Amino acid sequence: MRVVAAMSGGVDSAVAAARMLDAGHEVVGVHLALSRSAATLRESARGCCTIEDAGDARRVADRLGIPFYVWDMAERFQRDVMDDFVAEYAAGRTPNPCLRCNESIKFAALLDKALALGFDAVATGHYAQVVERVAPDGEVVRELHRAVDADKDQSYVLGVLDADQLARAFFPLGDTTKPRIREEAAARGFSVAKKPDSYDICFIADGDTRGWLTKHLGEQPGEVVDAGSGEVVGTHQGAYGFTVGQRRGLGLDRSALDGDPRYVVGVDAPTNRVLIGTSDLLGVDLLTADHARWCGPAPTAEVRVGAQVRAHGEEVAAWARVDDTDPEVVHVRLDARLRGVAPGQSVVLYEGTRVVGSATIAATDRARVTAG
Template sequence: MRVLAAMSGGVDSAVAAARAVAAGHEVVGVHLALSADPATLRTGSRGCCSREDAGDARRVADLLGIPFYVWDFAERFRADVIDDFVESYSRGETPNPCLRCNERIKFEALLDRGMALGFDAVATGHYARLSVEETESGESRPVLRRAVDPGKDQSYVLGVLTPRQLAHSMFPLGDSHKSEVRAEAESSGLPVATKPDSHDICFIPSGDTRAFLGARIGVRPGAVVDADSGDELGRHDGVYGFTIGQRKGLGLPGPAPDGRPRYVTSIDADSGTVTVGGAEHLLSRAMTASSPYWLVDETIREAACHVQIRAHGQATPGYVRRVGDGADARLEISLDEPVRGVAAGQAAVLYRPEPGGDRVLGSGTITASVPAATAP
């Protein structure tokens, strides 16, 4: 196959490209220039898409003996990931930019361009497993599963991909542990073998998300109110400075009168109200999600599942119902046990409970949650 290897400049994508070459594919390496300022350098494990990263990716490609190109996707990344991130926070949501990048850049923009140029698949350094099954009608359907290494599993951030996108994807690292990948890179002489992994949000290398958002959204003052009494406890400069479950940085003088810590329990961007309360207010037993993706038989309208709402969170047993079709389609999800900190904007990725609980069933973007105290 003709394979386009997405090379970020890190060890994972380097080994993924090397394995694609070793498997006999015709491989071309491509680095995505996602920063409007390519001179920006990473600081340790913060940031990415820098000139340093592009250089590292090129050195790996030279060592592997494959062609290498840099494609400028900075404008698309700004519009589809950065602007979406800012707008989502301004609505009081908690988005996952890595998930959005996978959905709209690596497996939409990149894949579309690659297929237009005659490539069969895109290979990345994500930790997930991908296989194919035959349906009753004789068609092939991709199967997305968790990686062998539970600590590096990235099936959650890939759960928003469509069957078509998955059918043209390759994840060569899914059957390996991270320690094995680094050892392979070192034994192969790859120059990025000991390079640290990127952490946090790649386009906020400072790590100060509140300052990043504040510079783009501006001051939008509102009230911080108590969940039980409704009393105003303080003021804030914008709901973008808060996320559901947040405990620190609330701008309040201390804990509740009874000594219990306060957490952000809800955010109303329209009124600018941030509500704080005890830990019990963070528990949810049900949620709805829009823009559903379905990776199994389309005739299945409801099923038992395991629900994961964070990239590295635990999956909770529950039940999902698909309601409506097209633009009005949504998921109604109930949980066997309450989950803490469900927030609008997060992705709910669903896994089949048997066998193994590692197969992705589908996903949706959370729009609302039902407090545990009021859930049926």
């Protein structure tokens, strides 16, 4: 099989490429140039996609003896990931750019280009597993499952893959822990064996999301309002800099409040208001989500699932059903309330370790408890 190995310049994608080669595939390494200012060297462990990373990837490819190319996808990344990120925050939502990158770049743009060039599949260094099973009709079905290493499991950010994309995707690291991957990289003589992981948002290298958004959206002064009383209790320089569940950086005059801590409980983009309240207002157990993506057939009835709303958040037992009139809308009823769930986040649904699918949270609510 002819396989494109996506090589970021890190240790995970290096070992993934090596394992695909060991498995007997014809492998070509590809580094995605996603930054328009890639000449800037990495300043911390947060950033990625720099010239330094491309060089690291090339050195691994040379050691493996495989062809290596750099594919420029900066314009697509800017439009589908970075511009989307800004637009979502401007609308009062909290997006996950890693899911958008996997959906639009790595398993749309990259896979489409690979197929157009005659390749059969794409392999990445994500920590997840593809499990093949034989359906009753004899068809071989590929399922996406959690990784063995729970601390590194990345099945959440892969929940946007559909069945066709999953059929052409390989994740060779899903059965191994991160420490063993580093040991394997060292044994293979890869210079990236001890390279720090990138984390958080790759295009915000210093980790200051609010500062980055301010550069793109400018200061937009507004009011901080108590959700219970409707009283104005403070001001802010941009509602886009806040997310549901946030406690720090609210800029409140504590002397005007009681002793209970306050949290962001809502962001009203049209009025540029940040709503705050006590912790009892944070818990929600009803989710309405759109832009549904299924890793296999969509559920045809209400199904029992596990629901996860953050990349490394807890999984909560739930019921999920597809909307009766709109197949891209999913309704999720959680068994227990979750705090800090914001519109724009993704809810990924599981059946055991299998990823059923995902959707983007559009609204949250709390089930009404009636006296019995």
